[in-house]
Amino acid sequence: MKLEFKINNTSKALELLPNETLLNVLRNNDFTEVKCGCNEGECGSCTVLLDGKPVNSCQVLAMSVQEKEITTVKGIGTLYTPHLLQKTFVEAGADQCGFCSPGMVLASYSLLKENPKPTREEILVALDGNLCRCTGYVKIVDAVENTAKKLHSNNLVME
Amino acid sequence: MFKYVNQPVEKIDGLALVTGEEKYTDDFSFNNMLYVSVLHSGYAYAKILDIDDSEARKMHGVVEILSYKNVNQILYTTAGQGYPEPSPYDTLLFGNTMRFVGDNVCAVAAETKEIADEAIKKIKVTYKELKPILNLEKSEGSPIIIHKDDGAFPKIPVFYDAKKNIASKVEANVGDFDKAFKKSSKKIEFDFYCSYGAHCAIEPHASVSYLDLRGRLVIISTTQVPFHVRRIVSHVAEIPVSKIRVIKPRLGGGFGGKQEILLEPIVALMTWRTKRPAKLVYSRREVFKSTRCRHEYKTKLEVGYEADGTINALHLDALENAGGYGSHALTVLANAGSKTLPLLNKIENLRFTGMGVYTNLPVGGAYRGYGATEAYPGYAQAIDMVCEDCGLDVVEYYKKWCIKSGETSAIFQALGEGKEGVAMNIGSTSLVECLDEGAKLSDWYAKRKLYGPDSDYNKGKRLKRGIGMVAMMQGSAIPEIDMASAYIKMNDDGSFNLNVGATDLGTGSDTVLAQIASEVLDTPVESFIVYSSDTDFTPFDTGAYASSTTYLSGQAVRKCAEEIKKQILKVGAEMLSLSLDEVELDDSRVVAKGKKKEEVSYAEICQYSMYQKNQFQIQATASHISPKSPPPFAVHFIEIEVDTFTGIIKVLNYTATVDCGTPINPVTSEGQVEGAIVNGLSYALFENYYFSPHGKMLNDTFGKFGVYTAFDVPPIKVKLIKSYEETGPYGAKSISEININGALPAIANAFYNATGKRLHNGPFAPESILKVLSEK
């Protein structure tokens, strides 16, 4: 069956089965920027935002979120119009294999949007559902801190 | 001094990664594609008497089933190594003997993944259960033989005795250990046990295959070794090399786990037989159970020394659990000796003995650190013990005894990978500076004095603190075996295609290689269109392992770029009507030496060479092998706090100083250090495989296995201390593996500093720590 979903600010009819997870539905409908590292809620590579809050899309039955705003990493910035946060990730070297990056970026985005001046501790909590085996997290946390600094010093608000 | 090298250039694929644009293997799907599921053995050791797949074949949507009944029984090794592989040929893609829980029984290809999974459940397999060996110390010479009459054989002339369950054996002697040990006035003997480990690359293993429009097989795969995949798939699936193309798209981490040919032959056969695209993606549980892991190890140390700290004799013995198959069994073992023993090269009598044995447990493979991780905990604790006993500072001890520039160790020649090693002198090293700087950054001297088991600081306290350290070496590429090559051609606008066989696992090697070419050709990194890891379009490279890419592939790129430089200069000189020695490169131009007024741009040069006169394509290719494997060095200092009530060890501070020669890209280099450190820490503190009494892994999810999140990472200080390696590109050596080795030994030494007790079993999980603390 086909159902309407609100994804990245547009309405989109997606093919799905009633017992499918949001992750499967998204990937099957070419939103391959949402990754699957475990399918058990334990890695965060499938993170999307639901009404602005990060969730593990592999732990969400798609049928239950029809009325919510879904945001994938492309919803906050693309290769052609990258978000400040994404640029800062690259600048800081927070991207190694990049498999965790869509999830990391979304988790950080959601944090900064709500709390543009997070403490280090708040950043660590916000990222506690996103595993990265490559970076050791040091540069990822740096990237979030640097973005916050840039926002602050340029008087920008997170969009 | 450098313009593009040693600069923090952003990763060329960075923006595409963080915007989700890049594609990984599972992101490729094709029309009419089949989905593959594999049935894995639930028994540790069993004979399959029969497979009845009739019910499954009747299901709608089931297209093909592969098992021992219809797949040729061709022995191979899943290890993605150079040819002939040093690992024994002891594996069948689908055989009728199951040698570990997770071994391949059969595979189904169906119209959907759901149907394939359902079909798997309908396949009736009749097993005859055999008594397994589930303990590495009970394997050698056991009446239970794991590879019996299956024809398993070593591909190269090395010791191999399947009848005794011996998958590999290595021995090396320098001087006369026995005599020197006997004569020593002081002696230490102890063991250290290293647990299984899992790579936990966040992207699971996946392969997709299809036939191109001329009927050739294309395999897109999560691999570190595309060229080995092509060769081994050709062998196993009996498809000519000329008909196979292997592509590695973006890869979601490897760490050695994807240096193994596991899924590719399955999809290849499915596609070859059905003429349809086929995709196989392992679930996380399958990755844990069925792919490869870090070998389990038991090392033994015997050290004979004198009261002044002089070590007369040192013997490292390693018993390795290969698991059901001998993938990397020989080479990991050899590296356990060759990456540790040369470090203190002034020890005159050295002995290394090692044996890899088969068991019915998961199969070991390549894993970042590759033997060194397993050997350093024993080695470095031994050095710490000698120093403690003789009242010497261990940092000063390393400074005095460690290998220096211009020096060698007989071990280099004695221990190779499946053959004799290669003698070499150390060229570059900043190990002594690393020791000094690390001691300073970690406040070593003050803290080592403050802590200590009987110190006022710790005495009678529940929470005890300690600081420990380790100095280490690794290698850069396998000398005289690994080969890398590169191809560059020039385009009209002065840009270049850089095609390399090298495999970027996320390490950033595509970027680093472009930086090297940039430096030679004095043109920005953005001028390079880097394309890597495609067996049709990129020249050969052994692949991403043995810490080889920057050092080896980098040098191939440099040579290739030098060739291009010559051609550019020649055309430029011709255009400027100057002789070759009157021109030079300057910022994407050829200019007259000295007065830079006369100039032609790269774009003009390429257009001239393509369209105007004496036309030819400016292009070159180059290959490189290395005569040596220059070791990178690292020193790690770890400060811990032990909760003596619960046994929980908390790491307070981690300091690492590293000599990787010239860091071609300081940011990605640091990233390699940090990533390896965190992986090493969790391996040291809790990562382990827990088995049922029947050999089934029980903690086969991230949640149960336990993986650090950002929250768990202690403060880490990393400092790269340069040296210049003449044989590497712009002075570079490797960096990717070495830093995973430090956590186990440095924590063990810190634990002694805190409690006065030695640790002999990894990981240092709380219950076992509590046991150690309660021992008298």
Added chain:
Amino acid sequence: MLILFRFSGICLLRTIHLCLPDAGGVVLRDKNFRKIVESINMLHQNLEWFFPHTPEEAVKLIAAQGVILHGGGTRILKTSPKSIKGLVDVGKLNLNYIHHSDKQISIGAASTYDDVIRYSTKTKKLSLLAQALSEAASTPLRNRITIGGSLKDFPIWSSLYAPLLALNAQIEIADKHDKVISLEEYLESGMIKTKHLIKRIIIDDDPHLVGGVKRFALIRFEYPLFTVAVALRAKKKIISEARIYITGVKGRHKHCKRAEHFLIEKELTNDVIHEAVKHFNPKFAADYKYSAEYKEHTSKVFFTDLLQDLKGKL
């Protein structure tokens, strides 16, 4: 067989595919595949979804066999959904709220762990509960896991039960009739095993209660081995009421009555704490990582630590 390749999207492989005999493309999923699934219809039971607007409707719907409630769905996805014929979503039942009234705080069953944490940060209430929940699972999961689903499900790693029991929470259930019972009774009576709708949790807002909670986990994102919670009330430093619960033990939870009794009418001194621990004897089962003895031992250490923490707060 003819294979259709079409080019879709931008991708890394663009370069190579342009120079190739197979000249085309990547990435196109077979749009037929769903049809095959649906036509065979043997793999997917027809799962029906319901989005009722009132608790009454919801209760009626779940009376049917194979029809259950859907909160966050995180547990439903872990257990086999094969026998499930229908899912009744709690999202539109107006159960997503946290109210404060009559010295009581009501948490609607559709509230997530994150909702509770935010409420607590804002109002400084429910800090014991919020502390426990803020360590549960992970940020993205806490945004999904509901109070109702977690009460009904009660996994061994629950972060919710120990603090709620220590807080003497009550639970409102809609079955044939609505009723409010203590959470303890909910467990003891076996009610938890019946099918019903949980509407809310009710907790006394008592500023004089001091409490603490501790879970055993080596790393942040790990299923906790056990969670122990203590709530105390004191008059002039003399304990007048104590509630001590631990989850993750044999039988899932334990009300540590002996330790409670011991503490009544005592002041929390080091000696008292030392003695109290002797009355705290939860029984554990061994698992593949830890022995029962180790768990028992550490739970006592944690209990002592909790009491030490509370000493200064009474």
